Amino acid sequence: AQKVTQAQTEISVVEKEDVTLDCVYETRDTTYYLFWYKQPPSGELVFLIRRNSFDEQNEISGRYSWNFQKSTSSFNFTITASQVVDSAVYFCALSGGPYGQNFVFGPGTRLSVLP
Amino acid sequence: GAVVSQHPSWVICKSGTSVKIECRSLDFQATTMFWYRQFPKQSLMLMATSNEGSKATYEQGVEKDKFLINHASLTLSTLTVTSAHPEDSSFYICSARELTGLTYEQYFGPGTRLTVT
Numbered sequence: 001a002q003k004v005t006q007a008q009t010e011i012s013v014v015e016k017e018d019v020t021l022d023c024v025y026e027t028r029d030t031t032y033y034l035f036w037y038k039q040p041p042s043g044e045l046v047f048l049i050r051r052n053s054f055d056e057q058n059e060i061s062g063r064y065s066w067n068f069q070k071s072t073s074s075f076n077f078t079i080t081a082s083q084v085v086d087s088a089v090y091f092c093a094l095s096g097g098p099y100g101q102n103f104v105f106g107p108g109t110r111l112s113v114l115p
Numbered sequence: 116g117a118v119v120s121q122h123p124s125w126v127i128c129k130s131g132t133s134v135k136i137e138c139r140s141l142d143f144q145a146t147t148m149f150w151y152r153q154f155p156k157q158s159l160m161l162m163a164t165s166n167e168g169s170k171a172t173y174e175q176g177v178e179k180d181k182f183l184i185n186h187a188s189l190t191l192s193t194l195t196v197t198s199a200h201p202e203d204s205s206f207y208i209c210s211a212r213e214l215t216g217l218t219y220e221q222y223f224g225p226g227t228r229l230t231v232t
Contacts, residue, residue, distance in 0.1 A: 037223075043153075043206055044225040091158065095221075103149070103210075103221065105159045 004106035023092030138209030144189035145211035
């Protein structure tokens with residue numbers, strides 16, 4: 001069975017602070033994908049990143065960066081110099097197999113960035 | 116990127132009535148579509164998976180007679196909540212998958228907020 005754990009239920013930071021959202025996953029698939037989505041108050045999911053299980057390179061996109069470590073089954077997400085607009089619920093997700101069977105979301109982390 | 120639309124974006128209905136939610140892939144053909152339900156302050160839970168032209172596969176605990184899914188074409192799937200009750204009030208999100216060679220892309224709709232009074 002596949003499982004995604006996001007241990008941090010809620011995080012509050014002050015603007016300009018850096019914040020890391022943790023994600024730990026479990027899967028028996030050798031091929032899988034990991035995702036991060038942002039869900040602002042409007043409810044619409046915003047796709048942030050997809051990472052293939054064979055690609056452990058870290059990625060940086062503007063203020064966002066991701067650290068994928070297969071050895072610890074973690075795919076953590078860091079926001080640098082956070083802004084109020086970053087306030088949202090962030091979901092880590094996992095899909096197993098080459099065609100993404102069993103797409104599973106983590107419980108989400110609610111991030112509040114205070115001015 | 117590809118777009119998935121949902122209609123309506125929000126709906127209020129009376130208890131006992133049925134409501135239909137449409138999910139469309141606007142610029143690609145979706146071999147598989149998914150329906151998720153999200154209660155307040157909770158994560159998205161998969162309700163069912165549907166492939167065009169075949170019956171939907173429902174997750175454990177989801178009543179297939181209550182949540183009717185029709186995937187009539189490669190661009191349209193509908194979810195009908197029959198005899199809705201207040202406990203069915205939720206945010207329903209569809210997702211459409213496009214196979215691209217040896218991999219896939221998955222896109223999410225904007226969601227439909229259902230309130231049953």
